[in-house]
Amino acid sequence: MAKVIAVCGKGGVGKTTISGLIVRLLKERGLSPILAVDADPSMNLNMTLGLHVGETVGNIREEAKPEKGKRPPSMSLTEYFELKVNLSLQEAGSFDLLVMGRPEGKGCYCSANSNLRERLKKLVSTYKYVVIDNEAGLEHISRQTDGSVDVMLIVSDPTPKGLMAAYRADELIEGLENEVKKRFLVINRATSEIPLTMQIPLAGHLRIDPILSEYELVGRSIFELPSDAIIYQDLQDILKKINEDCSLW
């Protein structure tokens, strides 16, 4: 069974950066194969990881509609999804990237949807680790955490509004039917330790790291950051702490 680590939080708090850094850390620890999932329709995890976006799952779902005439009559829906989803994976040696793209629309094409979900579940089970970069906000969380999540990182900035959003996300996730085994709060762009009275365990703080914007501006991926970069050091401490609590590796 793959260990699933998902990252959520309000807009711009650092979800994609943190997801990318987790992929890097797992890769460097030799914990492959890893599947990185971009579950944000604005699709930018690929840039953080230094990859291109190929076909998205949203497009595959759309193209499978009978009226599109893309699926050969001799091919079952299961075979079609298997082929297309495998082709859509961006492979980078020790990890692959799956881009979800646009979510299911209204009037969903239901047999295709359930078939595709089954296909994705099977795909996930072939990896050791799955890292999911979620879309900002709350309303989609119940959709995106389709299946079990071992660790959900709720990211917040060090502001009262940010923490309130994290608190709401925590409450929402607690009420989900989908299984989220452990939830942790991560405070990003921290300038000092913040005293917290929230129930959700704090995994740690990430300090502001100016090198991130320098590298981003010239299109360098998260793998090119020096290993002693502040943010990477802090992220390693956070995952070490989480690992002590719930044996990620």
Ligand SMILES: Nc1ncnc2c1ncn2[C@@H]1O[C@H](COP(=O)(O)OP(=O)(O)OP(=O)(O)O)[C@@H](O)[C@H]1O
């Ligand atoms: N600790 C940090 N220090 C400096 N810059 C940071 C830090 N964390 C994130 N950033 C920068 O902040 C910006 C937003 O980060 P990121 O894209 O990871 O957030 P996000 O939560 O995924 O945003 P969105 O909700 O739009 O998907 C990026 O330019 C990133 O490099």
Ligand SMILES: [Mg+2]
């Ligand atoms: Mg993002």
